[in-house]
Amino acid sequence: MSRSDTKKPVAFAVHITAGGLAGACEALACQPLDTIKVRMQLSRSGRAPGTKPRGFFATGAYIVKRETPLALYKGLGAVLSGIVPKMAIRFASFETYKGWLADKETGKTSVGNIFIAGLGAGTSEAVAVVTPMEVVKIRLQAQMHSLADPLEQPRYRNAGHAVYTIVREEGFSALYRGVSLTALRQATNQGANFTAYQEIKKLAHKYQPDLPELPSYQHMIIGLISGAMGPFSNAPIDTIKTRLQRAPAMPNTTALQRIMFIGSDMWKQEGVRSFYKGITPRVLRVAPGQAVVFAVYEKVSGMMEALKPALYEEDRYSE
Numbered sequence: 001m002s003r004s005d006t007k008k009p010v011a012f013a014v015h016i017t018a019g020g021l022a023g024a025c026e027a028l029a030c031q032p033l034d035t036i037k038v039r040m041q042l043s044r045s046g047r048a049p050g051t052k053p054r055g056f057f058a059t060g061a062y063i064v065k066r067e068t069p070l071a072l073y074k075g076l077g078a079v080l081s082g083i084v085p086k087m088a089i090r091f092a093s094f095e096t097y098k099g100w101l102a103d104k105e106t107g108k109t110s111v112g113n114i115f116i117a118g119l120g121a122g123t124s125e126a127v128a129v130v131t132p133m134e135v136v137k138i139r140l141q142a143q144m145h146s147l148a149d150p151l152e153q154p155r156y157r158n159a160g161h162a163v164y165t166i167v168r169e170e171g172f173s174a175l176y177r178g179v180s181l182t183a184l185r186q187a188t189n190q191g192a193n194f195t196a197y198q199e200i201k202k203l204a205h206k207y208q209p210d211l212p213e214l215p216s217y218q219h220m221i222i223g224l225i226s227g228a229m230g231p232f233s234n235a236p237i238d239t240i241k242t243r244l245q246r247a248p249a250m251p252n253t254t255a256l257q258r259i260m261f262i263g264s265d266m267w268k269q270e271g272v273r274s275f276y277k278g279i280t281p282r283v284l285r286v287a288p289g290q291a292v293v294f295a296v297y298e299k300v301s302g303m304m305e306a307l308k309p310a311l312y313e314e315d316r317y318s319e
Contacts, residue, residue: 015095018300019087025296026289027079032072033285034079036060037278038141041242047269056280068147075137078159082133086125091297094121094194115195122190126183132175134182135245136162142246170249180255181241188237189230193290196226219298220291227290231282236275238282240266 036059045053054062063071097120101113109117139162145154156162166174200222204214214222231238243262250258266274 020084023083118191118194122186223294
């Protein structure tokens with residue numbers, strides 16, 4: 001068996017294994033920040049004159065006090081169940097689109113085409129995995145029941161029960177509520193994320209030519225910087241998406257009408273600041289999350305790539 005024969009399946013295994021492990025580490029580390037972000041986005045505080053929206057730390061403290069610290073991990077099951085396919089699709093589709101857009105002669109991909117590949121990767125993961133996963137996650141996170149009180153029954157017991165209930169009561173299409181906004185958010189996120197990561201990584205290699213591979217801490221720093229760019233660019237999209245996915249269906253209205261209604265209501269009732277509710281925990285979640293994702297992905301993929309010669313030798317002697 002030749003090297004070219006073994007390269008393709010190993011590369012696919014890299015996307016599945018490295019991406020899945022990276023995503024799981026991100027979810028475990030950052031879920032509390034995501035729960036706080038969702039609660040802040042769903043909060044109606046600040047509507048009354050003279051009142052201010054509850055801040056990041058106040059929201060977290062309120063959740064812990066009323067619902068116990070475990071409530072910060074509501075929706076974690078839904079996130080973990082979608083992490084492996086989400087990350088596999090993200091990295092596999094990005095590399096595929098990047099390859100399609102590469103210069104046929106040099107094999108290099110321009111900065112503009114890297115951004116387009118990132119847009120495509122974000123859209124792919126949004127449609128295939130992220131939208132239904134987030135609908136379920138947000139429904140679970142929005143439940144303000146106390147985990148310390150066994151008599152206070154939540155509407156959704158877990159991710160599986162949430163999917164069953166949503167489909168039974170609202171139809172399968174409810175799992176894809178907000179898909180256009182989710183795709184737009186994920187596309188802009190990954191477009192900015194991959195472009196920044198690739199370019200900063202090139203710069204780091206340029207200034208450290210003696211290093212064959214960048215150390216993990218540098219991958220984390222680069223991922224932290226690139227990960228912070230998306231949330232600032234699309235915070236209003238994410239806030240409207242969260243409210244849309246939390247709300248029940250409105251009969252005789254299109255998705256665009258619901259989006260316009262939510263947006264205009266936020267503008268009239270809560271002002272422009274409402275579109276940036278949850279931006280602090282979102283940046284604090286997404287930026288470190290991407291730091292973890294890229295560091296783990298680079299480490300695991302590097303280890304798997306290092307195994308290629310050994311696997312090749314094993315296959316050659318087994319022939």
